[in-house]
Amino acid sequence: MENLSIDSIWKKCLLGDRKAQFDLYQFFSKKMYAVCLRYAKDSLEAEDILQIGFVKVFSKAHLFSENGSLEGWIRKIMVNTAIETQRKNKISFVEPLESDGVLEITNTTHSDPLHYKDLMSLVHQLPVGYRTVFNLYAIEGYAHKEISEMLNISEGNSKSQLSRARQWLKTRLLKIEALTL
Template identity: 40%
Template sequence: MTLYPDNLENTPVTNQIVVRCRKGDVRAYRELYEAYSKAMYNICLRMTGYSADAEDVLQEAFVQVFKNLDKLATDSSLTAWIKRIVVNHCLSYLRKKKVYFEEVGETEYEEENKVDESEHAMTVSAVKEAIGQLPDGYRTVINLYLFEEYSHREIASLLGISESTVKTQYMRAKERVRQLVKIKTREV
């Protein structure tokens, strides 16, 4: 039985799986893992940039999920709780790799340039490929902002850097993605 987070959040099925996990039911652990692992793997892959690293981080995160299920409040969102654990493990991995975030002053941050994006044939695969080519710091910020929907302030807090640095990293990452996609579309 395959379950998906979008359609099982806070349902009796989900609550039953959590209760069974808390009682040590091995099958329930597997069901929970199967329900969430694909979505969480995608987060890990976007954040780490490498499938082997993503798999390792995912496994470590789920070990923590299983160890701490008893700490999950019954009215909490299971998906958000698991996602927070996964993102934190990804950030720990990146810190161990010593990902560099260039600290900038408030004056270096410029407002977004309005670009007619329709002139670029931005396909999903080209954008994903371009994001995968970004330096770790840029990739981390753009993934947290665009895909995980964290605010600049939340990202700054998670990474221990200033909000202006997050904004600058995001703007530079976006511009680099545009450049890489533009190059890619010329090649095609």
């Protein structure tokens, strides 16, 4: 990428400059892929969400008001695209709390602490409804009212999903802790 500022790249994107769009994609794609991966069932779905999201970024570029950060606006598009994908796949946001599950933590040994990558792996194992609400609330910072509107569920359901997600994670973390003692 040339030594251009993101602002100048964005201005060229607004004019439909394909090179600038590529540069913007290169600049933000890793961060946005990580966002997409938190909501997707696997890496292929995350890549699809990322591509669809960037198509929306470029087709709706004129809607960016510059009141907030460009990165924040792009992130919001990625999150909304992920939620749309879940709706399209008819994902339910009301799932029973599982009592047992397979732990797939790979890098933890008796002397290793739990790493960020391991925690994110555990979050990714959450049932999709729990994971979506957990990501929106705990990571993206949305309020339950906003989440309920985004997912077309009640605020109470959002709070319940978050509570169940936390319990699910706590149970698995305690099992991991017991394995590493």
